[in-house]
Amino acid sequence: MSDVLTLSGLTIDVAGRRVVDGLDLALAPGEITALAGRSGSGKSLTARAVAGLLPDGAAASGEARLDCGHGQAVELLGLPRHRLRRLRGPALGYAFQESRAALNPTVTVGGHLLETLKAHGIPRAHRRERGTAALRQAGLAGSERLWAAYPSELSGGQAQRVALALACVLDPRLLIADEVTSALDPVTQAGVLDILRAWARAGRRAVLLITHDLAVTGRWADRLAVLDGGRIVESGPSVEVLLRPRHPFTADLVRASGLSSDSEVHR
Numbered sequence: 001m002s003d004v005l006t007l008s009g010l011t012i013d014v015a016g017r018r019v020v021d022g023l024d025l026a027l028a029p030g031e032i033t034a035l036a037g038r039s040g041s042g043k044s045l046t047a048r049a050v051a052g053l054l055p056d057g058a059a060a061s062g063e064a065r066l067d068c069g070h071g072q073a074v075e076l077l078g079l080p081r082h083r084l085r086r087l088r089g090p091a092l093g094y095a096f097q098e099s100r101a102a103l104n105p106t107v108t109v110g111g112h113l114l115e116t117l118k119a120h121g122i123p124r125a126h127r128r129e130r131g132t133a134a135l136r137q138a139g140l141a142g143s144e145r146l147w148a149a150y151p152s153e154l155s156g157g158q159a160q161r162v163a164l165a166l167a168c169v170l171d172p173r174l175l176i177a178d179e180v181t182s183a184l185d186p187v188t189q190a191g192v193l194d195i196l197r198a199w200a201r202a203g204r205r206a207v208l209l210i211t212h213d214l215a216v217t218g219r220w221a222d223r224l225a226v227l228d229g230g231r232i233v234e235s236g237p238s239v240e241v242l243l244r245p246r247h248p249f250t251a252d253l254v255r256a257s258g259l260s261s262d263s264e265v266h267r
């Protein structure tokens with residue numbers, strides 16, 4: 001089966017500065033692929049380029065091919081805004097770290113979900129049920145109270161999970177999750193990542209997990225690509241990369257993360 005996302009020579013310049021340089025990466029169906037690296041290495045801009053959400057002044061070149069299923073593939077870079085908007089949701093979900101920024105302060109949790117489902121043509125009779133299921137999948141009880149809550153009434157962790165539910169509610173083939181669990185307590189984080197992994201496997205979907213937490217990649221990611229200065233310095237099955245790093249930068253990152261034994265890397 002072909003890869004869900006194929007990045008070839010992805011290059012991003014911001015205000016004349018090259019911040020991502022010739023990145024090649026393939027995301028297989030059913031897998032979580034982690035993109036890790038220290039702050040400023042280009043992880044988020046890579047995610048944003050794929051989702052068509054680069055900031056002003058940033059430009060991407062190269063290729064980002066999304067397999068939408070049913071033999072249909074689309075080149076994401078340079079796609080007109082209206083086509084990207086149509087893909088975002090059913091083909092490509094994007095949840096990012098500033099989760100509150102994704103939520104409209106004047107719209108309730110349920111309102112956000114219903115609006116998204118309606119905008120993509122889901123019949124009214126199914127919207128509430130699908131919205132509630134997405135909340136559960138993100139580790140939230142789909143209670144009346146949460147459904148009727150405004151973003152300002154949510155904790156940081158709840159807002160993060162609501163943003164994740166919104167990104168997944170249309171069952172996209174590719175989910176980009178940018179530091180979505182970093183604000184969660186360890187138990188909730190584990191629950192959400194377990195669910196994401198099961199979700200990816202069951203539906204042959206792909207997840208691009210942006211993280212600086214190598215412990216997370218060791219436990220939940222199938223594959224790991226390590227980014228340094230906008231280039232991938234090493235990639236492969238995550239357990240292998242973490243246990244036997246070949247690049248000095250990866251070895252430094254593993255040491256700094258405090259991952260010290262096989263048991264912390266193995267699932």
Ligand SMILES: Nc1ncnc2c1ncn2[C@@H]1O[C@H](COP(=O)(O)OP(=O)(O)OP(=O)(O)O)[C@@H](O)[C@H]1O
Nearest residue numbers: 014019037038039040041042043044045046055212
């Ligand atoms: N809007 C912007 N304007 C100018 N430079 C930017 C902008 N966004 C990112 N950059 C620069 O691009 C580089 C890569 O940034 P990016 O946000 O992708 O890094 P990151 O690996 O995701 O970091 P973090 O883990 O801190 O989120 C950094 O040097 C950053 O300063």
